Amino acid sequence: MKILGISGSTRADSFNSALIRMVAANLPEHNVEVETNLAALPFYNADIEAREIPDAVENLRQLTAESDMVVIATPEYNGTTPGVLMNAVEWLSRPHRSSALAMKPTLVISASPTPGGGGRSAAHLRSVLERIGADVSPAEFAVPRAYGALNPETAEYRETSQRLDTLLRTVAAQSPALAG
Ligand SMILES: Cc1cc2nc3c(=O)[nH]c(=O)nc-3n(C[C@H](O)[C@H](O)[C@H](O)COP(=O)(O)O)c2cc1C
Numbered sequence: 001m002k003i004l005g006i007s008g009s010t011r012a013d014s015f016n017s018a019l020i021r022m023v024a025a026n027l028p029e030h031n032v033e034v035e036t037n038l039a040a041l042p043f044y045n046a047d048i049e050a051r052e053i054p055d056a057v058e059n060l061r062q063l064t065a066e067s068d069m070v071v072i073a074t075p076e077y078n079g080t081t082p083g084v085l086m087n088a089v090e091w092l093s094r095p096h097r098s099s100a101l102a103m104k105p106t107l108v109i110s111a112s113p114t115p116g117g118g119g120r121s122a123a124h125l126r127s128v129l130e131r132i133g134a135d136v137s138p139a140e141f142a143v144p145r146a147y148g149a150l151n152p153e154t155a156e157y158r159e160t161s162q163r164l165d166t167l168l169r170t171v172a173a174q175s176p177a178l179a180g
Contacts, residue, residue, distance in 0.1 A: 004067040008074040008085030015146035016073040064100035076121035117142030
């Protein structure tokens with residue numbers, strides 16, 4: 001099955017990019033494409049959209065449309081979802097009524113150095129994705145204290161990976177697209 005993993009961070013040493021790579025590593029039997037460069041997308045602007053869809057947008061829309069499932073790892077900024085990720089979601093929400101995300105099985109996960117693990121951002125993002133019509137998994141998966149939890153040298157890392165593996169198997173078992 002094809003899975004698109006999106007990191008909502010463009011930072012080189014991003015915890016959320018590390019988390020989305022962990023998703024790919026835990027699903028070797030699936031074809032997981034990892035997207036960590038949302039900065040390549042221009043800010044959404046209806047004038048740009050009317051003129052010509054930029055290649056980076058077209059590429060992300062196509063990857064989304066071709067995927068059986070989308071997994072998004074989101075950071076949390078000021079208690080919500082970072083702008084760079086919301087910009088991508090805005091592009092993906094268009095064209096109105098024919099979004100590549102409509103009815104797309106979608107899982108939102110998060111990571112943060114704080115004890116909250118980015119859970120508020122994930123909840124806000126789930127709500128936006130539901131409005132677009134994505135088939136959003138209610139499963140919650142936040143990685144708090146990410147300095148330890150996503151550092152491969154630590155015992156917490158192995159625990160995070162096992163916890164993620166359990167989540168992915170559970171979601172896969174509930175998703176016809178992944179179960180096959
Ligand atoms: C502008 C800004 C606001 C932030 N606000 C929050 C926040 O509300 N909650 C939180 O858990 N972390 C917050 N952080 C810390 C981020 O979780 C941290 O920078 C994290 O490493 C970002 O994710 P990344 O590693 O994937 O880039 C904030 C960071 C920045 C730069």
